[in-house]
Amino acid sequence: MKLLEERIRKDGTVKAGNVLKVDSFLNHQMDIDLFNEMGKEWAHLFADRKITKILTVEASGIGIACVAAQHFHVPVVFAKKSQSVNIDGEVYSKIESFTHKRVYDVIVSKKFLHPEDHILIIDDFLANGCALEGLIDIVNKAGASVEGVGIAVEKGFQKGGDLIRSKGIRVESLAIVESMDDKTGEITFRS
Numbered sequence: 001m002k003l004l005e006e007r008i009r010k011d012g013t014v015k016a017g018n019v020l021k022v023d024s025f026l027n028h029q030m031d032i033d034l035f036n037e038m039g040k041e042w043a044h045l046f047a048d049r050k051i052t053k054i055l056t057v058e059a060s061g062i063g064i065a066c067v068a069a070q071h072f073h074v075p076v077v078f079a080k081k082s083q084s085v086n087i088d089g090e091v092y093s094k095i096e097s098f099t100h101k102r103v104y105d106v107i108v109s110k111k112f113l114h115p116e117d118h119i120l121i122i123d124d125f126l127a128n129g130c131a132l133e134g135l136i137d138i139v140n141k142a143g144a145s146v147e148g149v150g151i152a153v154e155k156g157f158q159k160g161g162d163l164i165r166s167k168g169i170r171v172e173s174l175a176i177v178e179s180m181d182d183k184t185g186e187i188t189f190r191s
Contacts, residue, residue, distance in 0.1 A: 001041050001174040004152065005189050007034060014180045014187060018127075018155065026152060027060035027124045032067060038174055039068035042122070042150040045172045046072075049147040051120045053077055053113070055135055057106060064152060065122040072120070077113060079106035079135060108138050115143035126151040126173060129160030136169065148172060156190050 013021040025031040051072045056065040057079040065076045113119070119139050123131060132149060139146050146169055154161050154173035164171050176190040 004175045014182045014185050016182045030063045035064055035067035039071040042068050043071035050118045052118045054120050054122050056122050061123045079108050113142035113144050117144035118147045119144050120147050122150045124152045126154040126160045127158045129163040132164050
């Protein structure tokens with residue numbers, strides 16, 4: 001998606017350790033007009049799939065997933081990273097965060113995911129694929145179907161995209177970073 005690539009080039013910052021900061025428009029301050037265009041694109045890309053719910057993980061995936069869900073006319077369920085007294089009948093899975101270098105126990109109430117659900121997973125980044133594997137595990141435990149994964153920014157030089165695709169899961173990333181240089185700030189996207 002050229003619009004997203006242009007925005008990353010304009011406002012993204014490359015940091016040491018293969019970190020791409022896009023917090024001014026994607027995962028801290030949020031550009032809702034951009035999210036709307038991303039939602040339209042995923043709706044187009046997944047028009048051939050029956051989507052009944054969108055699943056994401058807190059916190060940075062929630063805004064993107066909510067705006068995208070308007071184009072699918074379905075609810076969003078998000079995996080919580082902490083125990084909560086208002087969630088009962090949980091499903092647990094461990095999720096590793098590349099950016100935060102942590103493993104989280106995430107929780108989704110069983111009452112929101114059912115075997116008849118067709119799930120589109122939406123997230124802001126795909127690096128090593130650990131977060132997605134955790135979300136896929138939650139969907140599988142619920143007996144639901146993973147119809148695909150929508151990613152805003154995939155780090156194509158890391159293993160996550162290949163790992164998830166090798167499982168037969170359709171991944172539609174709107175911007176795939178092929179390489180980035182923290183010294184020059186240069187970002188190259190996959191064609």
